[in-house]
Amino acid sequence: MTRRRLGRAGCVRLASHPSVEAAVVELARSTYGRQVRPGQTLSEVQRAVVDVTAWNVRVLAGWVPREGVTVLRVLIAVLEAANVQDHLERLAGGQPPAPFRLGGLATAWPRLQRTTSAPGLRRALAASAWGDPGGESPREITLWLRTTLADRVVAAVPEAGAWASGATALLVAREVVLEGRRLPERARLAASRVIGPAAVSATSLPELAAALPARARWALAGVERPDALWRAEARWWARVDADATALVRHAGTGRGVLVGAVALLAVDAWRVRAALEVAARGGGPTEALDAVA
Known part of the structure; x- marks a missing residue:
């Protein structure tokens, strides 16, 4: 399954095209051609790339035992949250x-x-299984989904626990520190279970970094100013890539290799989407793409 990726070199080549139209023509000849078609807009092709990733995860679900399906359902829930x-x-x-198609891996999407x-x-x-978000505003619901999913990942998929913890630290850094907005109460409680109440209450990056547990502290390492958060977010993907590669190489046939494979597919989709953005701006390497590709 991991051979279905475009890979670092392929993404750099994709980003070198002088237009998104040219990049899409090449991408349509790759494994992403299942959903990518020449003539699609940037947003359409980026969406199609994620659709292909979701399809690959659904294919994996047909190969693994019941425990593996449970793991996949937790991992793909990020797309249910997006839906x-x-x-x-x-x-x-x-x-x-149109919504991402999750099939039997949906948690509650058909009802929602x-x-x-x-x-x-x-x-x-x-x-x-998502639980009450505590309110009905888009912000309350969206932040509840993101934080409660991180809590679920830490509990149910420990191999991905550091990724979920790092992502929660970045969410708090952006929502609370950068934008100065307190998390809604239910989201605040869920985030506290992942990175601790002191971290969720922090009002500056140094305070947040000092309060984070070890499994999340890496996400903000070296980030001293809010305007550098984009680097930390790109570095999050690089960490997922490195960890997932190690899992695939060394986890044998257990659940670790399954988690690693799904993560590598997700990283590849992120790289491809970033490469398409670069092509849409005239092509050539950028610092943002280099950070992960």
């Missing part, structure tokens, strides 16, 4: 793209998709 966020936009009168109002969506979430 819910898009559904909130749809309920507000927007026209987001049928809701016709934000209060109804909150009730459906509360009755599902």
Whole structure:
């Protein structure tokens, strides 16, 4: 399955194209050609890249035992959260793209998709494995999904626990420190279970970094100013790449190799999307792409 990636070299080549149209022509000849077609816009092809990744994870689900399916359901829940966020936009009168197709790996999406109002969506979430977000505003629901998913990953997929902890640290850095907005109460409680209440209460990057547990501290290493957070977010993907590569190489046939394979597919999708952004801006290497590719 990991051979279905475009890889670092392929992403650099993709980014070298002088236009997104030229990049899409090449990408359509790759494994992403299942959903990528010449003529798609940048946003359409980026969405298609993630759709292909979701399809690959669903294929994996057909090969693994029941325990493995449980792991995959937790890992792919990030796309269910994205579907819910898009559904909130749809309920507000927007026209987001079609939902990611999760099949049997969905946690509660078929029920959530049928809701016709934000209060109804909150009730459906509360009755599902996601739990009550504590409010019905888009921010309350979105942050609850992100933080409670991190909590679930730490508990159910320990191989990915450091990634979830690092992601939560970055979320707090951006939402609380950079934007100066306290997390909604339910999201705050979920984040506290992942990185500790002191970290969630921090109001500066040094304070946050000092309060983080060891498994999350790496995410903010060397980040002293809020405007450098984008580097930390790119470095998060680099850490996932390195850890996942080690899992695939050394975990044998256990769940570790499964977690590693899914993570490598996700990293590749991130790189491809970044490379397409570079091509859309005229092509050539950029610091952001170099950070992970």
